Amino acid sequence: MKFVQISEDEFSTYMEDHFSHYTQSLANYRHLTHQHGRAHLLGVKNDNGQVIAAGLFSEARALKFYKYFYSQRGPVMDYTNIELVDFYFRSLTDYLKQHNCLFVRVDPYILENLHTADGEIIESYDRRMLIRTLESLGYRHQGYTRGYSKISQIRWLSVLDLQDKSEKQLLKEMDYQTRRNIKKTDQMGVQIRTLSIDETPKFYELMKMAEEKHGFTFRDEAYYRNLQRVYDGQILLQLAYINLEDYVQKLDVKLQQLQAQYKDVQKQLEESPNSKKQKTKATQLEQQIQSTKRKIDETKQRIETDGTELNLASAVYIYNDHEMYYLSSGSNPAYNRYMGAYALQWEMIKFAKAHGIDRYNFYGVTGDFSEDAEDYGVQQFKKGFNAQVEEYIGDFIKVVKPGVYRLGQLARQI
Structure with missing residues (x-):
């Protein structure tokens, strides 16, 4: 395996073929490059030259002289392949050191749990080996957070x-x-x-x-x-x-249909005045007719006030x-x-x-x-x-320059 900077075409093709977030895209790479002047397409190729892992990393200034790297919903790879994960992130650390990186944040787009809409866990994924592997390389998991954050991506998606x-x-x-x-x-x-x-x-x-x-x-x-x-x-x-005028026309048509049905029911009642079924139907139609008339009046009033x-x-x-x-x-x-x-x-x-x-x-x-x-x-x-x-799974942060990072935290500049 070889850790390399990959081309735009290689990156784009890989993301098309592998499940990935829209931020891990060529469009975002070009935007970051144009706006900030620097972004990185970092991948791993196998012995046949095939890309088997890739990630878009943005770069920003940190503490004036250093750099902060971030891979939003990335990098993208088979995270069950621990050998590949170890190689990618070990190589990434070496790359970041060469580029004067202070610290890096990643938040891989991989599931921890699948829940019902009410929160009950349907399926759980064992990520302990992955977390241990990353933490052994200095990539610290930031925890299983809830709620919204201004500095990281939401962990819970519907x-x-x-x-x-x-x-x-x-x-x-x-x-x-x-x-x-x-x-x-x-x-x-x-x-x-x-x-x-x-x-x-x-x-x-x-x-x-x-x-x-x-x-x-x-x-x-x-x-x-x-x-x-x-x-x-x-x-x-x-x-x-x-379009409220169109809506009024729909209501007028509906009203005419309801009134026609009501006339039919009245005829049925004349023939069978004790029919409970027809009496119930007549009551329901009367209510629908009144409701439709009310909607027509309200809509016409809305046209006068709101257009x-x-x-x-x-x-x-x-x-x-x-x-x-x-x-x-x-x-x-x-x-x-x-x-x-x-x-x-x-x-x-x-x-x-x-x-x-x-x-x-x-x-x-x-x-x-x-x-x-x-x-x-x-x-x-x-x-x-x-x-x-x-x-x-959430965020991981790797501090590449611990001493400087601690000073920045003390000065509340990170």
Whole structure:
């Protein structure tokens, strides 16, 4: 085996052929190189010259004179092959020393446990040998964290398995209320379209509404514009919207159908005035007619105050050969009744299926499965689509220059 810097083509081909995160991509490498001037594609080749491990490492300045390296969701290799793991990370340490590295962080994209949406462990993976091997080389495991962090990737992801499942089966396996909400968005005429980069403000306006509602701040608009440039061809900024005039027309048609059915029931009652079945049906139709009339009136009032077309929700998605990632979203809470978020998710699940992508990644949850969890509502939303929770192994940090690192920590500069 040989530890080497690999070419862009070798790196890209390897990531296409091996399960990997979208950040371990040629697009991200070129972005890091362009923005920071330096990134590293580091791999291992076997005796036949075949790449058998690869990782993208970013490089940043640390304590003015030193460097910090990071492989986000990497490096990528067969982590059950302990001999390969030992060789890669032992060689990586030598490489980092040559490049004046202060410390390095890695967070391999490998599972620790598979959970139900309620937190129960379905399957556990024994990573003790891997952790012992890495720690013997000085790569210290940072623990089994929960919650969100500003310095590391989320360890808990909500993922829906799409492999070998039809759209019909996916719907059937969803929670009843989720399935019903998706159906209602179709009946109301909620539509989805892709926003251009020049329309990013439409997304960001809805994103800010979500931030205000939940009391957090994430990224500025420029971040999302840049994200679209970096992952051009692999990113979709989606908008769920509704045309209220079209919706009124749908309601008018529904009202006419209900009224026609009600007349038929009245005729049946004239012939059989004591029929409990027809009396019950008449009562149900009366309620539906009144409800539909009320919706028509409310929608017409909404048109007068808010206009004909409403932007309901928007989200940004990135995809590669392995996964569709739902990254960030926002919605207008005043329009929750139109359930734009459900329409968005279902549309993108269908997109993933159409493009042969087997995993739909709803992305992060805290790992706190109690009703008091800060993201309890978000967890329940994702659970409704039949997503399971994947718990990843977490971060490892290797301090290459211990003395300098300790001084930096004392000075609180790391």
